[in-house]
Amino acid sequence: MCDSCGCSSGNGAVIYKPGDASYHVHVDEGAHAHDHDHGHRHEHAHSRQVVVEQDVLLKNNLLAERNRGYFEAKNVLALNFLSSPGSGKTTLLEKTIPRVQQLSPVSVIEGDQQTTNDAERIQALGVPVLQVNTGTGCHLDAQMINRAVKEMDxxxxxxxxxxxxxxxxxPALFDLGESLKVVVISVTEGDDKPLKYPTMFHESDVCILNKTDLLPYVPFDAAICRENALKVNHRLEWFELSAITGDGFDAxxxxxxxxxSSA
Ligand SMILES: Nc1nc2c(ncn2[C@@H]2O[C@H](COP(=O)(O)OP(=O)(O)OP(=O)(O)O)[C@@H](O)[C@H]2O)c(=O)[nH]1
Ligand SMILES: [Mg+2]
Incomplete structure (x- = not known):
């Protein structure tokens, strides 16, 4: 359960019966349900809940702008890496950092609900790293980044x-003040993911298809995945690679x- 964005409450969720477009139920914790005279059951969201959510996002956006100003003033390229659990974000960083360190100093902020595992993996590369544990929270927010950055040089x-x-x-909803969002999807997740989770792909600037070394073993069509991602966001930069074998890394x-070099 996430207690910071309330996403576990199911607020605003709509349940569809396959094949029956006229049937839908809005699910909202604590809301009352009733049938409309147009033949389907409907539950209304409490307006108070909406105001609280808007408030949370507004506060986040204000802080995100402060972070963005700080990064811009220092010419810091801040990349926010996003994905399902286990798509290979940390592995990608482990392989990427040694290849760009010569060109520019690198630092890392790791976000996880619990453990310092990922921070320890990055620390082994010898770059400054901080771990943010979100507890029950399911995303990083601008305040966490603001506090972390103050602890780092x-x-x-x-x-x-x-x-x-x-x-x-x-995480797609919470602007951190980053320069760019990089979404990572791996070939074991299914090529329909950009259509099923469009907000993440719509908000991102770059999409990395990872674990291409597993393509011979899974029913996944990289061309269809790319097409689906570009349907949601035609501006996406697209890369296909394997963080394990290094294939596709040069691009x-x-x-x-x-x-x-242009930052
Ligand atoms: N075959 C294959 N495995 C990979 C690749 N990249 C990562 N993995 C494996 O996928 C698993 C998860 O990788 P992580 O880098 O920890 O994934 P993550 O996205 O950082 O995971 P969370 O931080 O828990 O969300 C590990 O067992 C990696 O070795 C890849 O390109 N190919
Ligand atoms: Mg990780």
Whole structure:
């Protein structure tokens, strides 16, 4: 359960019966249900809940703008890495950082509900890293980044990698003040994910299809996945790679280096 964005409450969720477009139920904790005279059951969201959510996002956005101003003033390229749990964000960072360190200093903020496992993996590379544990929270927010950055000595003209909590839903809603969002999807997740979780792909600037070394073993069509992602967001930069074998890495590293040299 997430107690910071209330996403577990099911607020605003709609349940559809397959094949019956006229039937839908809005689910809202604590709301009353009733039947409309147009033949379907309908539960209304409490307006108070909506106001609280707007308030949370507004407060977050104000802080995100402060973070963004700080990053811009220091010419820091801040990348927010997002994905389902286990798509390979940390592995991608482990393989990416050694290849860009020569060009620019790197620091990392790791977000997870619990453990310092990912921070320890990054620390082994010898770069500054902080772990943010969100407890029951399912995403990082701008305040967490604001506090973390104050604890770090972020260098001018550097790369800051922020690994968000593994979750393809809520982190898309919370602006951290990052320069760009990078969504990672792996071939074991299904090529329909961009259509099923469109907000994440719509909000992202870059999409990395990871674990391409497993393509021979899973029914996953990379071309269809790309088409689905571009349907949701035609501006997405698209990379296909394997963080384990290093296949496809040159294009990703080349793109990153060009961003760093123009930051
Ligand atoms: N075959 C294969 N496995 C990979 C690849 N990238 C990552 N993995 C494996 O996938 C698992 C999860 O990788 P992580 O890098 O921890 O994934 P993550 O997205 O950081 O996970 P969370 O932080 O828990 O959300 C590990 O067992 C990795 O070794 C890849 O390109 N190919
Ligand atoms: Mg990780």
């Amino acid at each position: 972020i260098r001018d003209r550097s790369l800051l990698c922020i690994e968000n909590v593994g979750n393809l839903v809520c 990703w590293i080349g793109w990153l280096q060009s961003k760093l």
